[in-house]
Amino acid sequence: MVVATPIQIEKIREVDVPVIDLSCKQSKVAKLIVKACEEYGFFKVINHGVPHHIIKNMEDESFQFFDKPLPEKMKLVGSADPFGYGSKNIGLGGDRGELEYLLLQTNQNAIDDTSKFMRCRYAVSSYVDGVRELACELLELMAKGLGVPPSSFSHFLKCFNSDSLLRLNHYPPVTHTSHSSFQRGIIGFGEHSDPQILTLLASNFVPGLQISLGNGVWVPVSPDPLAFCVNIGDVLQAMTNGRFVSVRHRAMANSLPTQSRLSMVFFGAPPPEATIVCPLQLLKQNKPVYRAFTWAEYKSHTYAHRLGEVRLDHFKISDDEKVT
Ligand SMILES: C=C1C[C@]23C[C@@]1(O)CC[C@H]2[C@@]12CC[C@H](O)[C@@](C)(C(=O)O1)[C@H]2[C@@H]3C(=O)O
Ligand SMILES: O=C(O)CCC(=O)C(=O)O
Numbered sequence: 001m002v003v004a005t006p007i008q009i010e011k012i013r014e015v016d017v018p019v020i021d022l023s024c025k026q027s028k029v030a031k032l033i034v035k036a037c038e039e040y041g042f043f044k045v046i047n048h049g050v051p052h053h054i055i056k057n058m059e060d061e062s063f064q065f066f067d068k069p070l071p072e073k074m075k076l077v078g079s080a081d082p083f084g085y086g087s088k089n090i091g092l093g094g095d096r097g098e099l100e101y102l103l104l105q106t107n108q109n110a111i112d113d114t115s116k117f118m119r120c121r122y123a124v125s126s127y128v129d130g131v132r133e134l135a136c137e138l139l140e141l142m143a144k145g146l147g148v149p150p151s152s153f154s155h156f157l158k159c160f161n162s163d164s165l166l167r168l169n170h171y172p173p174v175t176h177t178s179h180s181s182f183q184r185g186i187i188g189f190g191e192h193s194d195p196q197i198l199t200l201l202a203s204n205f206v207p208g209l210q211i212s213l214g215n216g217v218w219v220p221v222s223p224d225p226l227a228f229c230v231n232i233g234d235v236l237q238a239m240t241n242g243r244f245v246s247v248r249h250r251a252m253a254n255s256l257p258t259q260s261r262l263s264m265v266f267f268g269a270p271p272p273e274a275t276i277v278c279p280l281q282l283l284k285q286n287k288p289v290y291r292a293f294t295w296a297e298y299k300s301h302t303y304a305h306r307l308g309e310v311r312l313d314h315f316k317i318s319d320d321e322k323v324t
């Protein structure tokens with residue numbers, strides 16, 4: 001018997017995503033962040049303290065890199081495997097997008113090694129230092145709002161061998177001549193959740209990012225070069241026993257005729273050997289939803305699967321396994 005798969009109708013909904021002002025009182029901010037993480041798994045932060053010149057410098061260096069001829073980019077950083085330069089291929093499993101990118105590891109040795117493409121590697125290391133510090137501050141506010149020890153989540157990012165990444169995505173204009181005409185809503189970077197703990201994304205003024213509310217409803221996120229977009233990754237969903245949601249998101253292709261879109265994305269991750277478990281304070285009467293796993297295990301599962309996979313399902317404890 002052939003079973004027809006239901007066609008999902010997509011809807012775009014204009015929703016005001018939470019914007020959190022970090023200059024407000026800490027206890028109030030912590031509550032607002034927890035609410036945003038539970039409702040959306042996503043929020044924007046303003047007055048975040050990362051100096052504007054550091055963000056601008058990273059943006060300028062990124063554009064200069066992407067402006068280089070292809071052979072030069074390849075010669076400088078090599079082809080993404082997964083680190084390095086990639087164009088249109090995302091990951092190693094056949095996913096495609098309307099972008100080119102540079103994926104970098106962020107530990108100091110890796111920065112020294114792979115940021116040869118930058119006139120000054122100082123741009124990368126000061127950007128990474130700034131966003132890592134902000135990510136730790138946000139994770140500590142989340143811990144405060146949840147009533148767990150302050151460093152429950154942030155300590156992973158502070159380890160010398162934290163597996164955090166920096167991804168620079170460049171979306172050149174995709175015009176109707178370069179794509180079949182009348183095709184609406186060309187995808188630039190397909191629907192997915194981020195596997196790590198926390199993602200901080202800065203972009204220029206060109207729109208593209210959308211977050212999912214489920215059931216085919218997508219919310220466009222207006223670009224704001226003064227803000228960071230923050231989203232919960234799979235590991236933080238697991239560490240909060242499913243209380244925070246690892247939001248599914250995507251980027252639409254850039255439809256502006258003359259301007260390029262740039263996103264600079266920091267993925268805060270644990271070290272490979274770290275074990276991912278939920279702090280006891282969050283379990284109380286609730287049974288654990290996910291089994292304990294290491295980041296290395298989660299990563300190898302991630303890389304063996306396609307972009308749009310719901311990876312955490314594989315780590316769920318089934319009802320018969322749950323201890324009563
Ligand atoms: C298709 C893939 C690309 C990806 C690894 C994966 O197998 C599935 C997850 C993808 C993703 C999404 C978020 C980040 O951009 C990324 C670097 C990550 O950690 O997981 C990418 C991976 C990638 O492009 O290498
Ligand atoms: O470029 C964007 O807006 C989204 C990119 C993204 O989701 C990613 O790099 O994981």
Ligand SMILES: [Fe+2]
Pocket residue numbers: 192193194249
């Ligand atoms: Fe993402």
